[in-house]
Amino acid sequence: MIVQKYKDMLSxxxxxxxxxxxxxxxxxxxxxxxxxxxxxxxxxxxVPQQFTDKMIEMLQTESSATLHGYSPSLGITxxxxxxxxxxxxxxxIPYTANHIFMASGAAGxxxxxxxxxxxxxxxxxTFAPFFPEYNPYVNLTGAVLKVVPANTADFQINFEAFEEMxxxxxxxxxxxxxxNPSGIVYSKETLEKLAAVLTAKSExxxxxxxxxxxxxxxxxxxxxxxxxxxxAFYDNTIMCYSFSKSLSLxxxxxxxxxxxxxxxEAETMVVMCGQISxxxxxxxxxxxxxxxVAEVLDLTADLSxxxxxxxxxxxxxxxxxxxxxxxxxxFYIFPKALEExxxxxxxxxxxxDLILVPADSFGCPGYFRMAYCIDTEKVxxxxxxxxxxxxxxxxNR
Amino acid sequence: MIVQKYKDMLSxxxxxxxxxxxxxxxxxxxxxxxxxxxxxxxxxxxVPQQFTDKMIEMLQTESSATLHGYSPSLGITxxxxxxxxxxxxxxxIPYTANHIFMASGAAGxxxxxxxxxxxxxxxxxTFAPFFPEYNPYVNLTGAVLKVVPANTADFQINFEAFEEMxxxxxxxxxxxxxxNPSGIVYSKETLEKLAAVLTAKSExxxxxxxxxxxxxxxxxxxxxxxxxxxxAFYDNTIMCYSFSKSLSLxxxxxxxxxxxxxxxEAETMVVMCGQISxxxxxxxxxxxxxxxVAEVLDLTADLSxxxxxxxxxxxxxxxxxxxxxxxxxxFYIFPKALEExxxxxxxxxxxxDLILVPADSFGCPGYFRMAYCIDTEKVxxxxxxxxxxxxxxxxNR
Numbered sequence: 001m002i003v004q005k006y007k008d009m010l011s012x013x014x015x016x017x018x019x020x021x022x023x024x025x026x027x028x029x030x031x032x033x034x035x036x037x038x039x040x041x042x043x044x045x046x047v048p049q050q051f052t053d054k055m056i057e058m059l060q061t062e063s064s065a066t067l068h069g070y071s072p073s074l075g076i077t078x079x080x081x082x083x084x085x086x087x088x089x090x091x092x093i094p095y096t097a098n099h100i101f102m103a104s105g106a107a108g109x110x111x112x113x114x115x116x117x118x119x120x121x122x123x124x125x126t127f128a129p130f131f132p133e134y135n136p137y138v139n140l141t142g143a144v145l146k147v148v149p150a151n152t153a154d155f156q157i158n159f160e161a162f163e164e165m166x167x168x169x170x171x172x173x174x175x176x177x178x179x180n181p182s183g184i185v186y187s188k189e190t191l192e193k194l195a196a197v198l199t200a201k202s203e204x205x206x207x208x209x210x211x212x213x214x215x216x217x218x219x220x221x222x223x224x225x226x227x228x229x230x231x232a233f234y235d236n237t238i239m240c241y242s243f244s245k246s247l248s249l250x251x252x253x254x255x256x257x258x259x260x261x262x263x264x265e266a267e268t269m270v271v272m273c274g275q276i277s278x279x280x281x282x283x284x285x286x287x288x289x290x291x292x293v294a295e296v297l298d299l300t301a302d303l304s305x306x307x308x309x310x311x312x313x314x315x316x317x318x319x320x321x322x323x324x325x326x327x328x329x330x331f332y333i334f335p336k337a338l339e340e341x342x343x344x345x346x347x348x349x350x351x352x353d354l355i356l357v358p359a360d361s362f363g364c365p366g367y368f369r370m371a372y373c374i375d376t377e378k379v380x381x382x383x384x385x386x387x388x389x390x391x392x393x394x395x396n397r
Numbered sequence: 398m399i400v401q402k403y404k405d406m407l408s409x410x411x412x413x414x415x416x417x418x419x420x421x422x423x424x425x426x427x428x429x430x431x432x433x434x435x436x437x438x439x440x441x442x443x444v445p446q447q448f449t450d451k452m453i454e455m456l457q458t459e460s461s462a463t464l465h466g467y468s469p470s471l472g473i474t475x476x477x478x479x480x481x482x483x484x485x486x487x488x489x490i491p492y493t494a495n496h497i498f499m500a501s502g503a504a505g506x507x508x509x510x511x512x513x514x515x516x517x518x519x520x521x522x523t524f525a526p527f528f529p530e531y532n533p534y535v536n537l538t539g540a541v542l543k544v545v546p547a548n549t550a551d552f553q554i555n556f557e558a559f560e561e562m563x564x565x566x567x568x569x570x571x572x573x574x575x576x577n578p579s580g581i582v583y584s585k586e587t588l589e590k591l592a593a594v595l596t597a598k599s600e601x602x603x604x605x606x607x608x609x610x611x612x613x614x615x616x617x618x619x620x621x622x623x624x625x626x627x628x629a630f631y632d633n634t635i636m637c638y639s640f641s642k643s644l645s646l647x648x649x650x651x652x653x654x655x656x657x658x659x660x661x662e663a664e665t666m667v668v669m670c671g672q673i674s675x676x677x678x679x680x681x682x683x684x685x686x687x688x689x690v691a692e693v694l695d696l697t698a699d700l701s702x703x704x705x706x707x708x709x710x711x712x713x714x715x716x717x718x719x720x721x722x723x724x725x726x727x728f729y730i731f732p733k734a735l736e737e738x739x740x741x742x743x744x745x746x747x748x749x750d751l752i753l754v755p756a757d758s759f760g761c762p763g764y765f766r767m768a769y770c771i772d773t774e775k776v777x778x779x780x781x782x783x784x785x786x787x788x789x790x791x792x793n794r
């Protein structure tokens with residue numbers, strides 16, 4: 001018999017995906033260039049030329065076995081060494097290859113992290129607003145995701161609610177900074193306070209509580225914003241990184257888990273990831289992509305367009321009287337809707353070919369997300385539509 | 398706390414891996430060319446030039462978003478279409494894109510197949526000799542792998558033992574033909590009889606029993622051998638394919654699940670795979686590799702060396718008086734050891750720099766496996782060592 005729980009999931013279609021499909025269908029009618037599609041977080045800038053050049057060079061010169069042979073189960077050693085050296089240089093934390101496990105993107109990294117530190121029934125806390133895929137990612141392991149309500153004042157952590165919800169069943173706290181969907185970067189003060197709470201609670205409960213730090217937006221941080229390294233604040237930190245956004249190659253499924261060397265059993269945890277892989281059919285990111293990424297570790301795609309877009313949108317939102325915390329990074333912005341039900345608000349926006357995502361599924365009703373990884377020229381045209389939408393639908397706001 | 402079950406697995410090191418590491422260490426002493434390393438099933442022939450040419454052409458001409466963007470969660474549509482068309486043309490089964498789910502190699506395909514049709518506590522039966530990784534692959538899902546003893550006469554299925562072991566808890570039967578480690582191809586008669594038993598038992602138990610057909614060696618079949626398509630014999634067949642061996646790119650993690658269109662809910666099962674992915678951090682094989690493989694679907698690497706090697710080894714084994722069923726495909730051969738304990742036999746072989754793998758972990762004690770995906774010149778030199786080993790250690794056999 002086929003398994004009912006997966007079949008049941010088919011009816012719960014993601015609102016982001018529905019809106020993206022609407023945008024595509026509408027684009028077929030009026031030209032996709034006329035649809036202001038802010039639905040999907042799909043990088044819009046090209047991969048660095050050095051990555052492409054390196055791929056071609058390797059294909060022309062390296063042996064088939066070197067390029068396409070099995071990767072060792074923890075990842076290709078020289079790739080792990082290069083990543084550890086880059087992290088050490090950049091953050092001053094003594095990572096070695098033995099702290100790095102190569103994973104197929106952030107989703108692959110998180111799949112390992114959850115299994116490292118939770119058993120069925122254990123709880124993982126995360127903070128609203130949050131990436132809705134965390135629900136199936138965690139809950140399908142048998143662990144339970146609990147969401148701490150948002151601090152809508154600045155989208156830092158709501159510590160009061162957090163301290164009420166943390167319990168002896170809490171084995172890990174899942175954070176995402178810079179944050180999808182708010183665009184907010186957790187401050188030094190937030191991370192210090194988080195570490196203090198977790199240290200005290202680990203002591204009180206008599207077991208370690210881990211921070212699982214999902215960092216795909218680490219390289220997209222705007223001018224004047226300090227984005228502190230999460231691992232520097234708390235020993236028991238499992239960093240989950242993806243090159244999807246920094247290098248604009250989300251389809252190539254490449255990232256890593258980096259266990260803080262200060263973690264008691266850091267090296268054991270890395271080899272445990274190799275065991276977890278056997279149960280989930282993982283078996284390493286593609287060899288040729290591992291090798292190519294190792295050559296461009298300290299490069300990024302040209303990410304400047306995201307900040308340009310953010311400033312244009314943020315300024316217009318302010319001018320139109322929206323409530324919105326200014327993003328510190330990512331390619332998302334997270335304003336408050338102009339009426340209580342953000343679903344209704346986003347529905348009305350569709351008439352103006354504005355594809356905005358209501359934030360109910362992000363754990364923050366009343367808000368909406370715009371993913372501005374699109375051309376700046378289109379952003380500029382969209383703002384005309386946004387003004388018309390607001391002035392027509394909410395004339396007395 | 399870190400999870401004990403994965404930590405416990407670290408002590409159970411695979412005998413294949415241990416022997417492979419021994420071979421590498423011995424190679425450092427005497428030159429790897431002098432170590433007759435039959436331990437690992439790592440393809441030795443290069444990827445087809447057309448694959449490399451296509452990769453370079455795409456990197457030079459296609460946009461970054463096309464090559465490296467997110468793949469749809471079931472795989473890139475035109476790739477699924479091309480695979481379905483190829484399967485339909487070749488096997489006469491009416492596959493469409495809606496029956497194909499792109500997976501990261503056979504391991505990824507199997508991870509989805511097991512979750513499609515079993516819940517924790519359900520049983521999957523497989524047949525000795527079998528690929529030992531099936532143990533963690535299945536058991537870490539919560540289902541239970543049970544192994545039907547081998548039919549050592551010809552390594553077809555031991556139906557007597559099978560019918561004793563099948564029970565209402567059996568939700569799937571996992572087969573692998575051409576087989577690792579025996580090299581045997583299941584005959585038409587075996588597959589017909591298997592289908593008949595499963596049809597009768599499905600009826601008797603009142604639930605479907607699926608065949609999960611692991612087919613990474615499908616393209617490596619030797620002259621005069623008929624390798625029937627498993628799906629043609631039984632409607633409820635989930636084909637798990639990998640391009641690792643046929644195209645010699647095991648590191649690129651590319652394969653697929655193909656659900657037999659005759660399966661009652663075939664198309665639903667494919668979209669369910671997309672849900673399963675969310676729980677195991679899968680998210681599709683690499684986009685660029687999907688696109689490149691679609692261009693060389695009906696090609697293979699030059700696989701002829703495997704048959705050449707097989708014939709050399711088989712003839713020598715016969716001449717030396719071994720008991721061995723002649724392989725019909727793969728790059729494995731599976732002779733009976735010259736003493737009861739194959740571990741002792743293989744240990745003695747090490748003195749002659751012959752790296753042979755005892756088959757206890759393959760569910761078939763007393764036998765050993767040779768993976769002859771190595772250069773023919775080395776095979777020829779190894780046979781001198783094999784003769785010396787046998788004549789010295791077993792003079793009175």
